[in-house]
Amino acid sequence: MSIIQQRIYLASQSPRRRELLKQIGVNFEMLLLRSDPRRNMDVDETPHAGEAPEDYVKRVCLAKSEAGFSALRLRNLPPFPVLAADTTVTLDGKIFGKPGNAEQAAAMLRQLSGQEHKVLSAVAVALGDHVESAVSISTVRFAPLDDERIRRYLLTREYIDKAGAYAIQGHAGAFIEHITGSYSGVMGLPLFETVELLRHFDYPVS
Numbered sequence: 110m111s112i113i114q115q116r117i118y119l120a121s122q123s124p125r126r127r128e129l130l131k132q133i134g135v136n137f138e139m140l141l142l143r144s145d146p147r148r149n150m151d152v153d154e155t156p157h158a159g160e161a162p163e164d165y166v167k168r169v170c171l172a173k174s175e176a177g178f179s180a181l182r183l184r185n186l187p188p189f190p191v192l193a194a195d196t197t198v199t200l201d202g203k204i205f206g207k208p209g210n211a212e213q214a215a216a217m218l219r220q221l222s223g224q225e226h227k228v229l230s231a232v233a234v235a236l237g238d239h240v241e242s243a244v245s246i247s248t249v250r251f252a253p254l255d256d257e258r259i260r261r262y263l264l265t266r267e268y269i270d271k272a273g274a275y276a277i278q279g280h281a282g283a284f285i286e287h288i289t290g291s292y293s294g295v296m297g298l299p300l301f302e303t304v305e306l307l308r309h310f311d312y313p314v315s
């Protein structure tokens with residue numbers, strides 16, 4: 110007989126992931142790894158040389174969920190499943206993480222302009238040695254963006270903290286001519302894959 114898990118932890122600082130989980134009625138608690146002074150579990154988010162984008166996003170996501178589960182142990186919290194995610198944008202094999210400043214954001218948006226890119230979102234759940242993950246891949250085609258449009262977008266500051274320097278759920282929604290895949294995945298947490306994984310951990314999702 111399987112045990113029904115009534116609670117999960119979300120190991121994420123991302124407000125988008127919180128919103129998306131709430132949207133589907135998942136009962137979760139936040140696990141803010143970076144706020145734990147005892148931990149030295151910073152996840153290595155630097156792409157390794159020659160690492161394929163899909164391998165990269167999966168590796169980082171698994172590392173976040175495993176670091177999250179270790180943090181539970183350190184804090185003597187009850188061992189419920191820990192969910193984590195990672196999102197990256199990729200164009201021509203290049204990985205676009207979060208821009209460090211407005212110039213980097215502008216450079217990313219100029220490259221995405223008029224092109225089709227992929228958004229990879231990995232989700233992972235860890236409960237001790239039981240760790241599972243899935244990757245959602247979406248294709249997004251941007252309209253051509255001239256410098257003036259990019260300049261105005263940067264003024265919204267919505268590029269901050271977003272992979273690829275844009276947020277589909279904000280003003281950049283108007284840049285998108287076409288998308289195939291998962292809207293929630295582009296936003297940071299692919300809900301279909303998330304629910305599938307949670308079921309494997311006996312978490313009841315309607």
Ligand SMILES: Cc1cn([C@H]2C[C@H](O)[C@@H](COP(=O)(O)OP(=O)(O)OP(=O)(O)O)O2)c(=O)[nH]c1=O
Binds near residue numbers: 272297
């Ligand atoms: C492409 C895109 C990304 N994003 C966001 C989702 C992620 O929060 C962020 C990518 O960064 P991540 O490194 O995946 O996550 P994070 O650092 O924000 O949060 P965590 O604590 O879980 O590691 O980009 C959007 O909100 N909308 C979009 O359209």
